[in-house]
Amino acid sequence: MDDSTIISVRDVTKRFGSSVLAVNRVSLDIKRGEFFALLGPSGCGKTTLLRILAGFETPSEGQVLIDGDEMEGVEPNKRPVNMVFQSYAVFPHMTVKQNVAYGLRVTRTPKAEIEQRVQQSLARVQLEEMAERKPDQLSGGQRQRVALARALVKSPKVLLLDEPLSALDAKLREQMQIELVHLQQSVGITFVIVTHDQNEALSMADRIAVMNRGDVLQVATPTELYEYPNCRFVADFIGKMNLFDGQVVGVREKQVVVRAGAIASQIGDITIPFADQAEGEVGIAIRPEKVRLNKLEPKEETIRLQAKVKEVVYYGNESHVFLQTESGAAITADMKNSSRHAHAGIVKDDVLWVSWLAEDTLVLTS
Amino acid sequence: MDSWRKNKLAFAVLALPPTAWLVLFFTVPLLIMWLYSFAERGPQGQIYLAVNFANYVRAIEWIHLGIIWKSIWIAAITTAITFAIGFPLAMGIAFAPARWKNILLLLVILPFWTNLLIRTYAWIAVLRTRGFLNFGLEWMHEKLSAFSALIGLPDVMGEFQALELLYNQKAVVIGLVYVYLPFLVLPIYATLEKLDKSYLEASLDLGAGHWRTLFSVTIPLALPGIISGCLLAFILSMGTFLTPALLGGTDSEMIGNLIARQFSSSRDWPFGSALSFLLLYMTFIILWVRASLAGRREEPI
Ligand SMILES: Nc1ncnc2c1ncn2[C@@H]1O[C@H](COP(=O)(O)OP(=O)(O)OP(=O)(O)O)[C@@H](O)[C@H]1O
Ligand SMILES: [Mg+2]
Numbered sequence: 124m125d126d127s128t129i130i131s132v133r134d135v136t137k138r139f140g141s142s143v144l145a146v147n148r149v150s151l152d153i154k155r156g157e158f159f160a161l162l163g164p165s166g167c168g169k170t171t172l173l174r175i176l177a178g179f180e181t182p183s184e185g186q187v188l189i190d191g192d193e194m195e196g197v198e199p200n201k202r203p204v205n206m207v208f209q210s211y212a213v214f215p216h217m218t219v220k221q222n223v224a225y226g227l228r229v230t231r232t233p234k235a236e237i238e239q240r241v242q243q244s245l246a247r248v249q250l251e252e253m254a255e256r257k258p259d260q261l262s263g264g265q266r267q268r269v270a271l272a273r274a275l276v277k278s279p280k281v282l283l284l285d286e287p288l289s290a291l292d293a294k295l296r297e298q299m300q301i302e303l304v305h306l307q308q309s310v311g312i313t314f315v316i317v318t319h320d321q322n323e324a325l326s327m328a329d330r331i332a333v334m335n336r337g338d339v340l341q342v343a344t345p346t347e348l349y350e351y352p353n354c355r356f357v358a359d360f361i362g363k364m365n366l367f368d369g370q371v372v373g374v375r376e377k378q379v380v381v382r383a384g385a386i387a388s389q390i391g392d393i394t395i396p397f398a399d400q401a402e403g404e405v406g407i408a409i410r411p412e413k414v415r416l417n418k419l420e421p422k423e424e425t426i427r428l429q430a431k432v433k434e435v436v437y438y439g440n441e442s443h444v445f446l447q448t449e450s451g452a453a454i455t456a457d458m459k460n461s462s463r464h465a466h467a468g469i470v471k472d473d474v475l476w477v478s479w480l481a482e483d484t485l486v487l488t489s
Numbered sequence: 490m491d492s493w494r495k496n497k498l499a500f501a502v503l504a505l506p507p508t509a510w511l512v513l514f515f516t517v518p519l520l521i522m523w524l525y526s527f528a529e530r531g532p533q534g535q536i537y538l539a540v541n542f543a544n545y546v547r548a549i550e551w552i553h554l555g556i557i558w559k560s561i562w563i564a565a566i567t568t569a570i571t572f573a574i575g576f577p578l579a580m581g582i583a584f585a586p587a588r589w590k591n592i593l594l595l596l597v598i599l600p601f602w603t604n605l606l607i608r609t610y611a612w613i614a615v616l617r618t619r620g621f622l623n624f625g626l627e628w629m630h631e632k633l634s635a636f637s638a639l640i641g642l643p644d645v646m647g648e649f650q651a652l653e654l655l656y657n658q659k660a661v662v663i664g665l666v667y668v669y670l671p672f673l674v675l676p677i678y679a680t681l682e683k684l685d686k687s688y689l690e691a692s693l694d695l696g697a698g699h700w701r702t703l704f705s706v707t708i709p710l711a712l713p714g715i716i717s718g719c720l721l722a723f724i725l726s727m728g729t730f731l732t733p734a735l736l737g738g739t740d741s742e743m744i745g746n747l748i749a750r751q752f753s754s755s756r757d758w759p760f761g762s763a764l765s766f767l768l769l770y771m772t773f774i775i776l777w778v779r780a781s782l783a784g785r786r787e788e789p790i
Contacts, residue, residue: 179690199693212691216709225705226695277695 129155129281129313130176135185137171137337145171147337148185153281153315158307160324161317163334164360169317170209172334173283176315177206190280205274206283209290213258213269220245220254222269226277244276247306264295275310284316288323300327321361325349333357354489355406362410365454366487369407379486383407385452389428395484406487413483414456416444416469417476427478430454432471444469446477526762534756544763553747553764560743563658564727567665568673571722574666575673576715580707582674583681594678597671605668609735612664616654616736623651656738664732669725673718680714681707713783720779724772744768 130153137146145168153159161169174180176187178199187194189203205226214222223244227237245251248268258266267287274282287303288296304327307314318324324331325345332342333356341353352358355366372392373380379397383390395407421427430446433453437460444456454477458469469475526544529537547553582593600608615621630649638644654660688710692702708715726732730745737743744764751761 177690177694179693199690200696200698206691206694208687208691210685210687212685212687214688214691214706214710225692225697229692229695229697229701229705273691273695 127154128152129157129190130315131188132172132176133186133188135172135175135182135187137168137175137180138183144337146175146182149334149337149339150185151332151339151342153313154330156311156313158304158314158327158329159316160328160331161315161334162321162324162331162360163319165319167334168337169319169334170285173206173285173315173317176281177204177283178202203280204283205277205279205281207267207270207274207285207287209285209287211266211270211290213261213266213273215258218255218257219250219261219269222258223273223276226273240276244272247275247310248272263290264299267291267299271306275306275312279312281313281315284314286317286319288318289320296323303327325361333360335360352485352487355408355487358406358408358485358487363455363457365409365411365414367407367452369405371401371403371405371486374401381405381407381486385450386428386448388450389448390426393426393481393484395481395486397486399488401486401488406485408485408487409479409483411443411455411457412459414454414477414479416456416458417478418468418473420476421478425478425480426484427476429474430477432469432473432475434471435469442469446475522762522765525759526766528759528762530757530759534758536758544760545767547760548763548767556742556747557744557767559741560727560745563661563665563733563741563743564723567662567669567726568719568723570662571666571670571673572715572719575670575718575722576677578670579674579677579681579718582678583684597674600667600671605731606735608668609664609731612660612667612736613655616660616663618651618653618655620655622654626652655736656741658737658741660736660738661733661741661743664736665726665729668729668732669722672725673722676717676721677711677714680711684710716779716783720775724775728768728772 132149132151132153135146135149136144138144147168149172161172163169171180175182176189178194178197178201181195194202214225217225220241223241224237227240232240242251245254248271250265250268250272253261253265253269258269261269267290271287284303288299291299300323303314303316316324316327325348328345330342330344331348333340333348335356341348341357343351343353348357348361352361358364359366367383367385369381369383369387371379372382375394377396377398378394379401380392380394382392415421415425428448430448430452432444433447434445436443436445439460441460442458444458446454446456448454456477524538525536527538527540527542529539529541529543531537578597582590582597585593613620617623627649634644654663684707688706689702692706693699697705727743728745729743730749733741733743733746734749737746748761748764748768751757751764755761
């Protein structure tokens with residue numbers, strides 16, 4: 124661990140009782156000043172991992188280091204982290220100002236300093252006007268800002284946020300995503316955010332850890348995760364994916380030759396740029412937006428096959444075209460509606476050429 | 490779900506029996522008592538209906554005011570002790586692991602399964618001069634004396650003096666605390682149980698210790714339940730009759746006993762009715778104060 128690491132999670136396992144394995148041998152390092160997201164489906168152990176960092180759960184095995192200090196036996200009120208709860212947990216019997224001041228009052232901060240820091244913190248989330256209000260006179264979004272201000276006023280080394288935006292409606296959520304990122308950049312504190320919304324994670328985080336059933340499957344930047352998922356679960360969970368079962372039939376330098384079972388009759392064996400080791404059964408995948416549709420056979424060097432249009436679903440900015448090959452394999456292609464009549468040519472039961480580049484194809488070994 | 494509201498007939502049919510029951514056995518007797526409270530007592534205890542306030546005037550004579558005051562005082566002490574025991578108990582149950590909760594709650598309610606009279610007699614067996622408590626104390630005293638003799642200390646303990654635990658106000662308070670503990674624990678437990686635990690976690694997260702969290706977050710948020718529980722314990726013990734009758738001495742007559750006496754040995758039903766209504770009015774005043782306080786808390790500031 125070097126000095127740029129603020130949180131280091133080492134082989135942390137958490138069991139509830141004898142049957143529930145909520146977090147399974149997780150190791151990760153979170154960098155100072157980073158916006159880090161824990162992403163995964165419901166019940167995968169994200170909240171549990173976050174609560175371990177905050178000190179509300181003790182790991183069954185493994186250690187947590189925050190800024191180099193071992194956290195075993197350190198109570199939540201002694202940890203240099205603060206949390207924004209999913210329910211916000213803004214104290215209903217205190218005003219906004221009292222809520223924000225609470226964390227400073229309990230640690231006996233001088234009065235003048237409390238006053239000044241509370242003002243500053245309220246200003247940062249644009250809540251100065253609401254200072255004397257009670258939480259039940261605030262909207263959901265405002266209550267969330269109170270929770271943010273209350274945690275940030277403590278100047279923690281790390282701010283932990285458990286699904287902070289899930290209670291907000293779609294418009295407000297998008298706006299708050301941007302505000303959270305700006306806030307993080309301006310205060311320079313490390314943020315660790317839990318979310319099950321992949322778009323949220325992709326648009327906000329510097330790095331993302333994808334979890335499933337207690338395991339951390341991949342830790343990477345949004346682009347890496349999207350373009351180079353390391354396993355079928357990540358490929359499928361982040362964005363959408365056309366996925367075929369296949370086999371490795373040959374390995375060359377920085378290339379593999381694979382046969383994709385369901386579509387092999389049309390495309391034969393294909394050669395894909397690939398830097399890692401691969402053998403045996405693999406997943407072969409292509410993102411729907413990287414698939415092109417043509418009436419005539421494309422001339423360039425691409426992977427191509429013919430398929431029949433089963434359905435076209437129109438979303439305004441784009442259309443999703445669902446196709447099926449003669450051998451029964453399903454393929455989806457996303458088309459940008461970059462002009463008004465872009466999608467007009469494609470109708471149900473058309474037989475089209477589906478093509479994509481070998482270099483866009485993914486080989487998933489696990 | 491709200492369609493039953495529209496079905497007026499079904500509603501009326503369902504509501505009729507309980508309403509009739511309440512009117513017949515609760516409202517009507519209360520009305521009769523109210524009329525009696527203005528009546529006059531005949532020489533043999535007959536009741537002559539009239540309209541005079543003599544019974545009420547008598548009820549606030551000094552001697553009776555003293556008893557009322559003592560009832561309030563005993564009820565207040567009982568409530569304070571019950572709260573001191575009951576609040577930690579309610580917290581313990583509310584924060585216990587889920588599989589323990591029901592068992593603990595059952596233990597709190599268990600005494601209700603036996604008749605109150607029998608349970609109060611059991612307290613007599615515990616508290617009397619030759620009761621279990623004094624036996625236990627005597628046994629400890631003996632062992633301690635034997636031990637101090639063994640290590641050569643002079644006999645400083647002296648003879649064992651049985652404690653006078655029964656037939657005084659202390660015994661009444663002990664008995665009342667025992668009887669009304671569940672009435673205080675259950676409403677407090679109910680609010681603590683409903684309380685979102687993340688409030689407490691947020692307080693800890695912000696750097697507060699456990700005590701600070703208790704006083705700044707848990708108690709304020711559980712206040713409605715605490716007030717309900719304490720009021721229940723207070724009102725019930727103020728009007729109590731059985732406990733002071735069995736465990737109390739000559740100095741521990743409470744308003745309930747005074748009322749009971751009017752309906753039995755004194756055969757003065759009009760005066761008993763007036764006293765009963767006085768107690769009822771006091772209860773109403775307490776509840777009204779509580780309701781208006783609660784109303785003020787709701788108002789935006
Ligand atoms: N206190 C607990 N006792 C027993 N099991 C628990 C406890 N807390 C969590 N679990 C279990 O651990 C697993 C992980 O739970 P966790 O709350 O971390 O999921 P999550 O990823 O946050 O899900 P969500 O997106 O639904 O919030 C789940 O199977 C859950 O049932
Ligand atoms: Mg969760």
